[in-house]
Amino acid sequence: MINYAFGSIFAPYFESFVGMKAAMGFTTEKIEYIFKELDEFFKDTGLHEPVLTRQMVKMWRDSRLNDSERTLYDKWSIISQFSRYMCHCGFPCYVPPMPRQKDRVFIPRILTSDEMQQFFTAADSLRMNGFVASHCLISIPVLFRTLYSTGMRIGEAVSLTNKDVDLDKGIILIRKTKNQRQRIIPVTANLEAVLKQYLSYRNTLPVTGLEDDDAHFLVNPKGTQISKGAAYNWFRKVLKKCGIPFVGGNRGPRLHDLRHTFAVHSLMKQVREGKDVYCLLPILAVFMGHKTLAGTESYVRLTREMFPELNLEIGRVSSYVFPSLEKMVREYEK
Structure with missing residues (x-):
């Protein structure tokens, strides 16, 4: 829990929403900081009933001039969830639609x-x-x-x-x-x-x-x-x-890149020992706490790009799946 006491008309509902999320096993620190920001904003609006309108949401959005797209997306998500929660509590609140996220091309910095x-x-x-x-x-x-x-x-x-x-x-x-x-x-x-x-x-x-x-x-x-x-x-x-240069601008190295480095180095070690990298993905996904294999699969590409010599090892494991074109031509001619 953060050291802040909610004081707006939404205060008891902020607290009950946070309590509900905590009971469901979610970490609530980020939610509390977003609610703190909203609470301070709503204190100055002079509201008499806890109803979130479209105009109020627009006023709040117009005040967030320095928030990045990613930060705003996280805040929209919490506001949308909170509005639905308020509707279930009997207060007709405006539920803002989630903005469309741009495709993010991010390449983590893998340390050697x-x-x-x-x-x-x-x-x-x-x-x-x-x-x-x-x-x-x-x-x-x-x-x-x-x-x-x-x-x-x-x-x-x-x-x-x-x-x-x-x-x-x-x-x-x-x-x-x-x-x-x-x-x-x-x-x-x-x-x-x-x-x-x-x-x-x-x-x-x-x-x-x-x-x-x-x-x-x-x-x-x-x-x-x-x-x-x-x-x-x-x-x-x-x-x-x-002496490892820090580039900044979300280009790393970031502290989270130690996690990415672990994943790539783990795959590299297993491939060098002759393991099938795609059979390892479900194990690595569970180990790292991923919901799906999609997030884990990107590490295969990173491993290939960082260690191109491993492409031969990866190909050797699955070479039986696709026969060589030269062999197929010879068998056809016979």
């Missing part, structure tokens, strides 16, 4: 194995200039290794609690996911050693309840959850430290 080694070396060499209780440097190296070794989303990683990480069984349970699908991720031997080393240092912090089951796993010296914003800032610092 050498770049990942440089990245981790730079992360391990980070130092604090002075003690700050809210400084999360104690968790940053292990956070980056966890993202790369498991393909987690950053939101999933910072939401982990102690009970979610079972090093005795070698698994991590991800509860708060993007698609509301809990999943179990196995922990490699290398990552297990890193996590155990982190815990040996973390548990020496003079913080009460640090080892409780419901306490956050990745914390700052105060024992509180590290934020996604702090992780992004440290990611940029590590990139600069190891």
